[in-house]
Amino acid sequence: MAITNNWFDVNKKGLEQLLNGKSRTFAIAELVQNSWDQDVTEVTVEINKDSAGSHNHRVIVTDDDPNGWQDISDAFTLFNPSNKKSDPTKRGRFNLGEKLVLAICKEAKIVSVNSAVKFDAKGRRLIKSRTDSGSYFNGLLKLSKPEVKEFKDYVKTFLAPENIKTVVKIFDDEFVLQSHKKIVEFALQLPTITADVEGNLKRTTRTTTVELFEVKDGEKPTIYEMGIPVVNLDGDKWHINIQQKIPLNMDRDNVTPAYLSQLRVAVLNEAGHLLEDDESTDSWVSSAAADERASSEAVERVLTSRYGEKRVSYDPSDPEANKIAMSRGYTVITGGSLSSGLWKNAKASSAIQPAGQVTPSPKPYSDDPNAKPVTIVPQSDWTEDQTRFVKYAKKLHMDLIGQPLHVRVVKVNNFSAAYGQCRLDINAKNGKAWFATENFQNQISLLLHEFAHFYCGDHFDHKFHGAICDLGAKLAFQLGADAQS
Secondary structure, rough: OOOOOOOOOOOHHHHHHHHOOOOHHHHHHHHHHHOOOOOOOEEEEEEEEEOOOEEEEEEEEEEOOOOOOOOOHHHHHOOOOOOOOOOOOOOOOOOOHHHHHHHHHEEEEOOOOOOOOEEEOOOEEEHHHHHHHEEEEEEEEEEHHHHHHHHHHHOOOOOOOOOEEEEEOOOEEEEEEOOOOOEEEEEEEEEEEEEOOOOEEEEEEEEEEEEEEEOOOOOEEEEEEEEEEEEEOOOOOOOOEOOOOOOOOOOOOOOOOOHHHHHHHHHHHHHHHHHHHHOOOOHHHHHHOOOOOOOOHHHHHHHHHHHOOEEEOOOOOHHHHHHHHOOOOOEEEEHHHHHHHHHHHHHOOOOOOOHHHHHHOOOOOOOOOOOOOOOEHHHHHOHHHHHHHHHHHHHHHHHHHHOOOOEEEEOOOOOOOOOOOOOEEHHHHHHHHHHHHHHHHHHHHHHHHHHOOOOOOOOOHHHHHHHHHHHHHHHHHHHHHHHHH
């Protein structure tokens, strides 16, 4: 009995049927990326009609690698051990790409420096053709006009390596892939795929280069694996090019949410300063800024772009402070304006402080039980003007409010007067001139202000201003009545 190491065969027709729902543009990506991975300086992609009136087209990819294919069996052996598996900076991984391309070809030929193989209706066979240098793939595919246009549009989205000239010839249209404008690049530790000494694939983490490129008109922001587009992004600012293998699903068209989140946070940290103010509210920015890995600088930039440099958080413990902040041009940010993650990051980085800390409402006395006691001036030490002022204040309070007033003369540094519960503290440090009879108008103005707190403690409440108006009117009425009597 013959013994073989081949446990199973792959049916080409069955594999082709599995690929029927997949865009055939992947064929270019597989062939081009294989060429880019070689020691090349130029790669050419050609698409031509095979014959008039036919839907069959020739797809030819040529490179100038002087050594050609290392092992021609890689082209037709599914999951053959590959020298690319252990190198995260090579684009191929499962030695699967060429087989997927061959599955959709009617016939194909691969010719290199030391070997060549042909695939047609008779099967697979080695042939004698050779190249002087480099390799080429020549495949016959059935393509419609829309599919050819899709080929053309797709290849233009590639981020060709700067050191490799990539020429595309589609019928009579020939062009060189133009480079995109690189915005910034930075180093980042990311998950990737490599192989152990026995050739088994495994995931690892290594430091790689991440490049950000501009998104041209008509393009969608995309994650690239070494220049090959793999995942379209929703609303991001730039193309993100990863210079190592990306952990992808079998279809090589998606990454995990965790991988995408890590990328976006890094992009915000490294390039957030390049965003326009109106882009700070984009979904990907909000998510990245709310991540615990977002830097304090990135969080600060996002909040400044959204709310400006003068911003505070609403402070329920000091309602008047919020109004003071608004009156001074601050934006008061309420609880529902930010996600819980962004609030946490903003507070941790001191990017937002409560209004009570930035624009506190007047507090004549400290709540600290260990604070230094206020200095009370004994009545025996009052000046004649201070005595007169206190007498008048008590009379005015009784006339306007109808309740007796307790008055103290104190020495403090943080207020002119303080009122609460029919108690008035007047600051002796206002100065002798302030208590003089010549300053009577300012004295009345201060007393009306303080007495209005009998009705409302909030300076910015309309009730407070209404109380001042009412007290002033009542005083004027009484003065008028006294004048007529």
